[in-house]
Amino acid sequence: MSVICNESSDFTDAVLVRQIAQELEIMKRIGLKTALVAIVASIAPAAAWDEAGSVRNCTWCHGTTGQGYMVAPRLAGQRSAYIESQIRSFRDHTRDNPFSKQYMWSAVAALDPGPARDLATYFATIRPKPANDGDPNLAAIGRAIYMDGIPEANVASCYACHGPNAEGVRDIPRLGGLAYFYLKARLEQWGQGYHSGMGTPMPIVARQLGPKEIEALASYLSFVK
Amino acid sequence: MPGPLAPKRTVPRRAVSLRPALQAVMLTAAFSVAARAEERAVAARGGLEAKLEYCKTCHGLSAQGYRGYFPMPRLAGLQSLYMENQLRAYIERRRTNAIMANVAKVLSPPMISALAAYFINLDPKPIGGAPRGSLALGKQIFMDGLPDSNVPACSACHGSEGKGQNEIPRLAGQLYEYTVGQLTNWSKVRGQGSAVDTSAIMAPTARNLTRLQIEAVAAYVSHLQ
Numbered sequence: 001m002s003v004i005c006n007e008s009s010d011f012t013d014a015v016l017v018r019q020i021a022q023e024l025e026i027m028k029r030i031g032l033k034t035a036l037v038a039i040v041a042s043i044a045p046a047a048a049w050d051e052a053g054s055v056r057n058c059t060w061c062h063g064t065t066g067q068g069y070m071v072a073p074r075l076a077g078q079r080s081a082y083i084e085s086q087i088r089s090f091r092d093h094t095r096d097n098p099f100s101k102q103y104m105w106s107a108v109a110a111l112d113p114g115p116a117r118d119l120a121t122y123f124a125t126i127r128p129k130p131a132n133d134g135d136p137n138l139a140a141i142g143r144a145i146y147m148d149g150i151p152e153a154n155v156a157s158c159y160a161c162h163g164p165n166a167e168g169v170r171d172i173p174r175l176g177g178l179a180y181f182y183l184k185a186r187l188e189q190w191g192q193g194y195h196s197g198m199g200t201p202m203p204i205v206a207r208q209l210g211p212k213e214i215e216a217l218a219s220y221l222s223f224v225k
Numbered sequence: 226m227p228g229p230l231a232p233k234r235t236v237p238r239r240a241v242s243l244r245p246a247l248q249a250v251m252l253t254a255a256f257s258v259a260a261r262a263e264e265r266a267v268a269a270r271g272g273l274e275a276k277l278e279y280c281k282t283c284h285g286l287s288a289q290g291y292r293g294y295f296p297m298p299r300l301a302g303l304q305s306l307y308m309e310n311q312l313r314a315y316i317e318r319r320r321t322n323a324i325m326a327n328v329a330k331v332l333s334p335p336m337i338s339a340l341a342a343y344f345i346n347l348d349p350k351p352i353g354g355a356p357r358g359s360l361a362l363g364k365q366i367f368m369d370g371l372p373d374s375n376v377p378a379c380s381a382c383h384g385s386e387g388k389g390q391n392e393i394p395r396l397a398g399q400l401y402e403y404t405v406g407q408l409t410n411w412s413k414v415r416g417q418g419s420a421v422d423t424s425a426i427m428a429p430t431a432r433n434l435t436r437l438q439i440e441a442v443a444a445y446v447s448h449l450q
Contacts, residue, residue: 148324148327149327151328151330151331154276154278156279156283157283157327159294160283160293160294160297161291161293162293162294163294168294169293172294199286201282201283201286201291
């Protein structure tokens with residue numbers, strides 16, 4: 001877990017460094033074997049479904065109320081079926097962009113479908129707050145692309161799948177109010193050949209988008225409540 | 226293009242004159258020039274391949290239909306005549322659909338023909354996912370109609386396997402939610418404006434079906450291969 005969260009904040013870093021130092025100190029004192037047993041024993045209860053513990057494993061990076069933090073996207077208000085499908089794709093290593101590889105592959109490696117569903121349900125019920133961090137001057141262009149696509153350039157309407165208010169449905173994600181950085185990175189990554197879950201048309205959709213169009217879409221969506 | 230002209234070129238080995246062979250070759254050449262001119266007209270708008278990919282981003286990667294925020298109908302196996310007619314109906318506002326109006330208005334007539342000629346030849350498995358509770362009633366309506374309610378048998382026009390013909394669309398494998406939506410809102414969506422439209426044929430039938438009967442027959446046709 002310490003590796004997964006090393007960028008979440010200076011505060012967490014400090015806590016982790018202190019923890020590791022303490023653990024090393026204890027190891028020296030009581031011997032490696034005993035220390036390992038002690039550490040495993042202290043982590044083991046969290047591996048079983050224990051709401052507070054498992055949720056905390058997510059909120060370390062995704063923010064205390066799941067509203068997202070830096071590169072970790074908002075989970076609050078996300079479609080539960082989508083969260084589940086993404087956890088699955090991290091476990092199967094089908095969602096393979098650099099941040100997913102670095103953080104999420106190991107984060108969900110031990111997360112079974114049952115607990116994954118519980119976590120998904122938990123985060124889906126939290127009221128999402130819009131990031132509002134895009135360029136307001138690009139929002140109108142972004143909205144036009146979102147609603148109509150760019151038919152002459154074979155860019156599909158986002159609205160057809162993600163809904164009139166970018167709220168998503170079933171395993172199609174809510175996009176409204178996600179952070180500009182995250183939206184932009186995701187739209188770019190499909191064009192760069194990274195994958196997500198199986199059977200999604202997004203690689204084809206996003207490949208048609210130019211950098212200006214991606215900026216406009218990400219800006220617009222960051223403001224959608 | 227293994228058309229009827231192709232074999233002629235191999236036949237005249239024992240022929241007295243070479244003239245028929247020469248004519249055949251010239252005809253083939255003339256046809257391929259015409260075909261290339263049409264291809265160029267299509268390519269000028271981004272190419273048929275790019276447009277097909279664009280269609281499939283919403284209608285499913287094998288055109289089997291897709292459940293976005295809205296149900297996107299199956300295009301695979303759809304009659305060319307029907308498809309051309311519908312694409313024109315979107316352009317001419319005889320059929321109301323904000324997304325498809327945008328999509329269709331940039332399609333040139335040769336592109337519309339090329340798309341219609343392509344999709345009829347696809348035959349993926351039905352997407353499935355329809356409820357199975359009232360398949361017996363659905364089959365009865367499809368095969369025999371509901372004489373007391375002035376509902377003719379669907380099979381009378383759409384064929385006993387629901388494959389359709391000419392301007393009558395294929396129903397086999399169509400997305401359940403799409404068929405329900407169409408039959409529920411038939412006259413609000415189709416046959417708009419003053420132009421006479423083939424959709425008028427279905428209007429009374431759609432009106433005479435109850436919601437439960439619509440759901441039953443939509444489920445039945447969705448399972449037809």
